[in-house]
């Protein structure tokens with residue numbers, strides 16, 4: 001397979017293997033095991049002398065196609081598909097750490113990711129320092145002798161802050177630590193963390209990769225050495241494997257990723273520009289706009305804007321609820337990256353478990369709303385906002 005294919009081509013053909021029937025669409029291999037012609041063949045397979053699958057907890061044909069296609073897109077040597085995004089994040093973090101190690105993580109993290117580093121890891125003797133990741137000097141100040149992992153997402157959920165991935169990777173390399181990037185919000189199309197110096201990339205495939213709200217999935221990508229040394233045995237023995245059915249769903253989803261993300265980004269940009277002009281709106285944060293507070297870093301590390309928009313209504317919670325309730329096309333949901341346009345009020349949903357102080361640190365106010373653009377006609381979505389905003393006092 002050609003490494004020189006452009007992403008849209010990789011996403012249709014990458015990693016495909018066909019059975020003896022030569023099927024056009026990828027086959028689903030819903031099998032947990034595999035048979036061997038002879039005892040000798042089984043012995044050779046277990047010794048690793050011959051290629052082939054042994055047990056679906058650690059490898060199967062449909063999952064293999066999905067992993068190979070993701071590797072091609074990401075420019076990674078190897079990958080493991082997991083049952084959910086959180087299975088990918090927790091595996092990537094825990095497989096490489098032991099009691100006495102230390103993580104530095106950006107405090108602006110997807111809620112469950114924050115729980116893994118802030119609450120779960122310390123139970124096993126792994127220390128964690130959370131920092132405001134926007135300022136590189138905070139990462140540097142948090143480094144300890146036992147720092148082994150840097151963890152971040154960029155852009156962040158829900159306020160679309162951006163972290164200088166190359167800058168963080170440089171600091172990590174000085175102390176031999178690994179950088180894990182949760183690249184969900186950027187999508188694999190708009191940001192390549194491995195090229196920026198990160199060592200491990202994780203996705204919730206539940207979001208743009210499926211893109212149609214059908215199933216959960218995740219993936220961890222890195223170089224062969226790291227996967228062999230850290231993830232391989234962890235994955236094999238703890239069992240966070242993806243179902244082959246979901247691997248197939250995601251293989252079909254990912255074929256249309258560039259088409260969907262292009263349409264979603266166009267709608268998000270138009271909604272951001274529209275909202276920025278409205279009297280009810282205090283501020284709009286959109287990575288594709290020149291007024292994004294970190295536009296310089298975005299220009300350096302991202303090749304596209306975003307399918308998401310964060311904005312703040314002057315009228316606080318009442319205004320946010322009134323807007324959400326008046327929208328007709330845009331549905332209220334905490335999912336994102338879906339073909340349907342979705343909107344959520346983080347303070348009362350995804351981020352309700354944080355303290356008021358922690359929410360304030362993250363820039364989440366009572367009026368903050370997060371919009372995830374779908375693939376509807378952009379005109380209809382902008383008109384939906386225009387109409388719904390009439391229910392909101394300026």
Ligand SMILES: *Cc1c(COP(=O)(O)O)cnc(C)c1O
Pocket residue numbers: 084085086087089110112113153157182184185203204205206207216217218
């Ligand atoms: C959704 C999400 C996750 C978790 O993924 P699941 O598939 O829901 O387990 C992790 N990180 C980010 C940034 C997400 O948006």
